[in-house]
Amino acid sequence: MKKLSLLLLVLLVLAIAVGCAPAAPTTTGSTEEAATQPPPVVETVVVTQEVVVTPTAGPSEEAVIEGVEEGAEISFWTFWLSPTFDDYIKGTIARFEATYPGVKVNWEDHQATYLDDYRNAIAAGQQPDVANLSNGEGWVTEFATQGVLMPLDDKVSQEVKDMYFPGLWKVSNVDGVNYQFPWYAAVATELINTQLYTGTPSTDANGNVTYTGGAGLKVEDFPKTVDGLPGLCKTIKDKTGTLCDIRLTVNDLPAQMIYEGGVQFINEDGTAFTFNSPEGAAWLQMYVGMVKDGTVDKTALLTDQDRVALDLFTSGKAPFFQTGPQLIREVRANNPGLYGYLAVVPAPVGASGATPPTAMGISVAADTKFPNASLALAQFFTNPRSQLEFAKVVSIYPSTPASFDDPFFSAKPVAIEDSAKPIAKDIISKQTELKPTIPHFKDVNEILLAAVQDALFNNVPAQQALDDAVAKANELLP
Amino acid sequence: MTRRLALTPYLFLAPSLLVIITFVVFPIIAVVYYSFTDYNIVNPPVWVGLENYARLFKDEVFWQALTHSFIYLLVTPTLIILGIVLAIVVNRKLPGINMFRALYYIPVISGSIAVSIAWRLLLDTNGLLNSLLLSIGVVKEGVQWLAEPSLTLGIAMLLTTWMGLGYYMMIFLAGLQNIPEELYDAALIDGCNAFQKHLNVTIPGLRPQITFVAVISSLAAIEVFTEVFILTGGIGGILNSGVTMVFYLWKQAFKLQHYGMASAIAMVLLVITLIFSIFNIRFLERGTEAT
Numbered sequence: 026m027k028k029l030s031l032l033l034l035v036l037l038v039l040a041i042a043v044g045c046a047p048a049a050p051t052t053t054g055s056t057e058e059a060a061t062q063p064p065p066v067v068e069t070v071v072v073t074q075e076v077v078v079t080p081t082a083g084p085s086e087e088a089v090i091e092g093v094e095e096g097a098e099i100s101f102w103t104f105w106l107s108p109t110f111d112d113y114i115k116g117t118i119a120r121f122e123a124t125y126p127g128v129k130v131n132w133e134d135h136q137a138t139y140l141d142d143y144r145n146a147i148a149a150g151q152q153p154d155v156a157n158l159s160n161g162e163g164w165v166t167e168f169a170t171q172g173v174l175m176p177l178d179d180k181v182s183q184e185v186k187d188m189y190f191p192g193l194w195k196v197s198n199v200d201g202v203n204y205q206f207p208w209y210a211a212v213a214t215e216l217i218n219t220q221l222y223t224g225t226p227s228t229d230a231n232g233n234v235t236y237t238g239g240a241g242l243k244v245e246d247f248p249k250t251v252d253g254l255p256g257l258c259k260t261i262k263d264k265t266g267t268l269c270d271i272r273l274t275v276n277d278l279p280a281q282m283i284y285e286g287g288v289q290f291i292n293e294d295g296t297a298f299t300f301n302s303p304e305g306a307a308w309l310q311m312y313v314g315m316v317k318d319g320t321v322d323k324t325a326l327l328t329d330q331d332r333v334a335l336d337l338f339t340s341g342k343a344p345f346f347q348t349g350p351q352l353i354r355e356v357r358a359n360n361p362g363l364y365g366y367l368a369v370v371p372a373p374v375g376a377s378g379a380t381p382p383t384a385m386g387i388s389v390a391a392d393t394k395f396p397n398a399s400l401a402l403a404q405f406f407t408n409p410r411s412q413l414e415f416a417k418v419v420s421i422y423p424s425t426p427a428s429f430d431d432p433f434f435s436a437k438p439v440a441i442e443d444s445a446k447p448i449a450k451d452i453i454s455k456q457t458e459l460k461p462t463i464p465h466f467k468d469v470n471e472i473l474l475a476a477v478q479d480a481l482f483n484n485v486p487a488q489q490a491l492d493d494a495v496a497k498a499n500e501l502l503p
Numbered sequence: 504m505t506r507r508l509a510l511t512p513y514l515f516l517a518p519s520l521l522v523i524i525t526f527v528v529f530p531i532i533a534v535v536y537y538s539f540t541d542y543n544i545v546n547p548p549v550w551v552g553l554e555n556y557a558r559l560f561k562d563e564v565f566w567q568a569l570t571h572s573f574i575y576l577l578v579t580p581t582l583i584i585l586g587i588v589l590a591i592v593v594n595r596k597l598p599g600i601n602m603f604r605a606l607y608y609i610p611v612i613s614g615s616i617a618v619s620i621a622w623r624l625l626l627d628t629n630g631l632l633n634s635l636l637l638s639i640g641v642v643k644e645g646v647q648w649l650a651e652p653s654l655t656l657g658i659a660m661l662l663t664t665w666m667g668l669g670y671y672m673m674i675f676l677a678g679l680q681n682i683p684e685e686l687y688d689a690a691l692i693d694g695c696n697a698f699q700k701h702l703n704v705t706i707p708g709l710r711p712q713i714t715f716v717a718v719i720s721s722l723a724a725i726e727v728f729t730e731v732f733i734l735t736g737g738i739g740g741i742l743n744s745g746v747t748m749v750f751y752l753w754k755q756a757f758k759l760q761h762y763g764m765a766s767a768i769a770m771v772l773l774v775i776t777l778i779f780s781i782f783n784i785r786f787l788e789r790g791t792e793a794t
Contacts, residue, residue: 141757148544167760171545266644268628275738322628323650328736342629467759474738482652482741 205386287376
């Protein structure tokens with residue numbers, strides 16, 4: 026037994042000794058393998074090589090602003106573009122930072138409270154260097170008048186100015202000076218609910234198409250001028266019982282008077298208001314007639330929230346609605362059943378014969394620490410390439426004629442959202458700013474709104490309502 | 504040692520005082536100052552003395568707003584009466600009564616904006632109410648409820664009442680459950696009918712709750728904004744038919760950028776609210792003493 030235990034112990038010790046021993050070099054490897062074994066290191070040699078590195082990117086066609094401050098960090102606010110367009114915005118910022126190396130952009134998107142946020146930021150000394158401001162809503166004019174935006178005419182070259190449609194470069198001018206780079210524009214169109222406007226089509230055995238349940242109207246006969254709307258609304262009301270979804274732009278009634286009514290709002294030297302002219306009274310009387318006939322939805326007529334009127338149309342309860350094709354996505358998202366019955370025609374023009382510019386703008390803070398970097402960003406986002414890329418993401422129209430040279434715009438429209446693409450350049454090129462600088466704009470608009478309501482709902486004759494309004498508005502003038 | 508003891512309470516109070524000074528006292532002082540200035544928030548305020556107040560007292564819309572705010576106070580007695588009635592109704596040991604209590608409370612926790620939007624959809628020309636009226640032949644075409652100047656304020660008040668009823672009902676319900684049952688038994692023995700029982704026992708027993716509801720609901724009514732804003736699409740109703748004090752304040756500040764004028768309205772509102780509060784607190788103290 027002792028011998029057996031001793032034998033086992035010896036075997037165990039041998040096993041441990043073998044297990045812990047280093048592996049022996051193989052003797053079965055090929056000669057090639059042996060040849061690839063690295064030679065023993067005898068000496069380390071450090072090779073130093075001089076490489077020339079360019080500190081900035083190569084010249085880019087998009088770098089059109091000179092003197093951009095090295096190490097600039099600028100803030101940029103957009104209006105209601107996130108999260109839908111995050112990829113586009115972030116991608117464009119990345120391209121900008123590559124085009125102007127050393128500049129950093131801090132982007133923020135503000136939504137429903139944008140305007141209040143912007144005002145508060147100014148009051149707190151935190152105005153963003155670059156901000157997306159709406160021309161159509163009068164924001165550029167408001168802040169330019171208050172002296173917090175940078176005048177651009179003498180800050181950029183003629184070459185840069187020529188990138189934009191001339192009518193859009195001049196939009197929102199204050200005393201003849203421009204304060205914004207025109208950004209994406211909209212084209213005013215009428216969306217038609219053909220179920221109500223024409224009727225639901227059905228085909229009989231002989232292939233004849235008949236329409237039922239609608240007003241029996243033809244889309245191609247939609248009025249070309251605003252004065253055709255009262256008759257149209259009456260026909261639709263009589264045949265379908267449906268009310269027209271027409272809006273008075275309560276935040277900018279002067280513009281509507283000027284474009285639709287062909288009204289001269291204030292005299293040439295800005296010393297007296299003149300919107301109580303016969304043209305003004307006729308314009309107001311047109312709406313009075315529609316209200317008296319009961320052919321318009323009064324809630325939509327006088328709301329200051331676009332959504333009220335848009336929701337009415339989207340719900341399928343309105344025969345037509347004036348908006349841009351970009352909002353067709355709202356109909357598609359919220360009422361797919363209606364989307365298939367949509368038709369699009371150009372919006373009717375008013376007595377002025379012109380259509381107002383509807384472009385968004387990008388403005389620069391007057392006292393930014395980095396004026397050139399801020400100008401560069403504002404210009405970069407509005408340059409032809411950036412806007413073309415944006416147009417490919419959503420149905421907007423660039424304010425830069427060169428963007429329209431892309432086949433994207435000349436291609437035959439497939440979806441209804443694209444129906445305005447081939448004619449957009451022509452429409453935008455004709456958009457003209459007719460509205461003059463109106464002193465005390467918000468107060469005057471408020472006076473006019475009260476007069477319009479008096480005429481529409483208080484039985485005050487249109488002419489008298491406007492005469493009273495002009496008298497009140499003139500008191501505001503020096 | 505004495506000095507340290509004297510400082511100690513102030514050190515404990517300091518954080519709260521700092522918050523109150525920053526967020527209550529300073530804004531009030533600022534509003535008082537702004538009410539004497541022409542201020543658009545973007546540019547520095549310009550001193551104009553009493554001009555804002557002079558303009559305000561000559562402003563027809565301001566008086567209209569003030570009148571509407573006082574009319575709005577009618578929701579207070581409505582809420583008290585309906586709240587007590589509802590509390591009496593649900594103060595019974597019936598199967599499923601808790602479900603009814605919860606249902607009445609749902610509008611309170613739903614959020615005023617959501618509720619206002621729901622009401623707007625309900626009262627829309629193509630809304631549920633018109634569909635119902637058309638289907639039973641009461642009207643021949645949809646009524647534009649929210650575009651009728653004579654109805655705007657009434658609809659907003661109805662909405663406020665509907666939204667707040669559940670909350671006030673719960674307060675009265677808690678009060679009812681504190682009234683001793685023996686008092687009702689004594690009333691029955693004395694020959695009271697059901698109505699007299701509530702008139703002589705319930706109402707006096709609920710006096711502290713009634714006073715409390717009167718205070719908070721009247722202050723809420725004076726400061727109403729959301730319902731008017733949503734129901735009128737942000738314009739305050741056709742011909743200013745729904746404009747209240749706070750709505751007018753908002754309009755002057757955030758639509759017209761007349762922050763000086765808005766501050767003057769805020770000062771008038773402050774005085775009215777202060778008078779209300781003093782009146783209510785006195786009444787409350789007297790009510791508490793009486794009970």
